[in-house]
Amino acid sequence: MSPAPAPRSAHLEVVVSGSGPAPAPGPARTRRRLPRRPVIVGAGALAAVVAAVAVWGWAAPDAPAHRAAYADGLPHTRVDVLSGACGRGWDHPRPGRQAFDVRNTSGRAVEVYLRNARTGAVLGEVEGLGPGTTRTVRADVGGGSYAFACYPDDAVPVTGPTVKVPDGAGQKGGPAAVPVSLHDLIPPTLSYQHWVTDRMDDLVTATGALRSAIRAGDLGRARAAWLPAHLVYERMGAAYGTFGDADQAINGTTAGLPGGAHDKDFTGFHRIEYGLWHGESASALRPLADQLTDDVSTLRTDWKRARMDPLDVGLRAHEILENTLQFELTGRTDYGSGSSLATARANLDGTRAVLTRLRPLLTTRYPGLTELETELASTQRLLDQQKRPDHDGGWTPLKGLDRSRREKVNADVGELLERLADIAALCDVRRTP
Numbered sequence: 001m002s003p004a005p006a007p008r009s010a011h012l013e014v015v016v017s018g019s020g021p022a023p024a025p026g027p028a029r030t031r032r033r034l035p036r037r038p039v040i041v042g043a044g045a046l047a048a049v050v051a052a053v054a055v056w057g058w059a060a061p062d063a064p065a066h067r068a069a070y071a072d073g074l075p076h077t078r079v080d081v082l083s084g085a086c087g088r089g090w091d092h093p094r095p096g097r098q099a100f101d102v103r104n105t106s107g108r109a110v111e112v113y114l115r116n117a118r119t120g121a122v123l124g125e126v127e128g129l130g131p132g133t134t135r136t137v138r139a140d141v142g143g144g145s146y147a148f149a150c151y152p153d154d155a156v157p158v159t160g161p162t163v164k165v166p167d168g169a170g171q172k173g174g175p176a177a178v179p180v181s182l183h184d185l186i187p188p189t190l191s192y193q194h195w196v197t198d199r200m201d202d203l204v205t206a207t208g209a210l211r212s213a214i215r216a217g218d219l220g221r222a223r224a225a226w227l228p229a230h231l232v233y234e235r236m237g238a239a240y241g242t243f244g245d246a247d248q249a250i251n252g253t254t255a256g257l258p259g260g261a262h263d264k265d266f267t268g269f270h271r272i273e274y275g276l277w278h279g280e281s282a283s284a285l286r287p288l289a290d291q292l293t294d295d296v297s298t299l300r301t302d303w304k305r306a307r308m309d310p311l312d313v314g315l316r317a318h319e320i321l322e323n324t325l326q327f328e329l330t331g332r333t334d335y336g337s338g339s340s341l342a343t344a345r346a347n348l349d350g351t352r353a354v355l356t357r358l359r360p361l362l363t364t365r366y367p368g369l370t371e372l373e374t375e376l377a378s379t380q381r382l383l384d385q386q387k388r389p390d391h392d393g394g395w396t397p398l399k400g401l402d403r404s405r406r407e408k409v410n411a412d413v414g415e416l417l418e419r420l421a422d423i424a425a426l427c428d429v430r431r432t433p
Helices: 182-217 219-234 237-243 247-250 269-276 283-301 312-326 340-362 369-384 404-426
Strands: 013-016 048-051 076-083 084-086 096-104 110-116 122-129 132-139 142-150 163-165
Touching: 048 340, 076 142, 084 142, 096 110, 096 122, 110 132, 122 132, 163 182, 182 219, 182 237, 182 283, 182 312, 182 340, 219 247, 219 269, 219 283, 237 247, 237 312, 237 340, 247 269, 247 283, 269 283, 312 340, 312 404, 340 369, 369 404
Parallel strands: 013 048, 076 096
Antiparallel strands: 013 132, 076 084, 096 132, 110 122, 110 142, 142 163
16 A cells, blocks of 8 residues: 655644554454544645654743744643643743643543634644643644633543633634534434435345346356446445444455455455456355345345444545555455456545535535545546446456556545545544533
8 A cells, every 4th residue: 555645734733742653454444433633624734643752841831932942843832731720831822833732730531622712613632631641732823712621531621711812913823623513413424324225225236136147147247247236335335334244244355364265254245256257157156146135135124223323424434535545546355356446436436425414514614625525526537537448347457557547546545535534533523611
């Protein structure tokens, strides 16, 4: 997998002092909850979590922030979190980009937010700040009233004193967003769930056509039917977590299976793909096609009783293309059909399906929405160019891309991931006063 491109900018970020490296992703296609990212909005903006940053000195709580010298070149202010108190030490407010070194001197872990006191918009945050630890919140602060809010574990929340920051010449302040609530996320979640319900009949029909071709012994027709059926499923990517074990049965890979492609637990679309493009007979594939059809029919029935978690919707918008970059665009999920780019294109449709339902929340919280939609359209055009009737399967196989085109595809999806990470952050429910 090509490394993700560097962030375009970092207007607001949380630096975790002394944190260890993130674990390397495992080989299996997984859906997981990522650590919360800082709130960050604005065209071309991305929050970064940077590990092991050395701070060269502390500013005394009663000293002007600009007297301290730090590696990042920003003025720093030490802000203390104590038992029953929050945000002490911000005694010399100033506008502009700056850093707040938030130190927890209480005996509990705490979440800390820097908020606009009038609107409630969050400029920066620290999640899970343990006793005796310090993290740095960087923010571009404009003129106005602000306060730190502290949420200790198993204790009453505390809002610190309101600090009035004077207007500065040309200092309009950086990105901030009003947090979403669980109530805000319920309507888009229900809408998306209904959208998936409408796709279930298409999935059953397409899978039935694949099964019919295999049972008739027409493997050429089966190869032609495999991709349309698989793409219907791939477009429903935000629901995979709710599908539970059915996802592994229907769309699982060989990752973690000791027998590889011939393991008894390797089933579903990719197992049939392997057989169709590796010379297996129709008789060998019939039980696999029967099982896939049964699994898909069961999923349709079970889905009527399923309930998606509203807390996952924004995360899934990012996760769909994260998995695309990690699996499809590395060829790790290609078992012979050469359809990785077609799957990536379907995943783009799946991302759009989520964003369409989140749009009412994003229009007032994410100024970069227009740029995100422009990049989605550009990536869609790039992938659509790989649909080639002169290739077996109708799409250019991943290995058929020259180096420059493959790098372009990876870079475009990487750019989208940066923006979609912001969406995941904005849709993460935060505690409120």
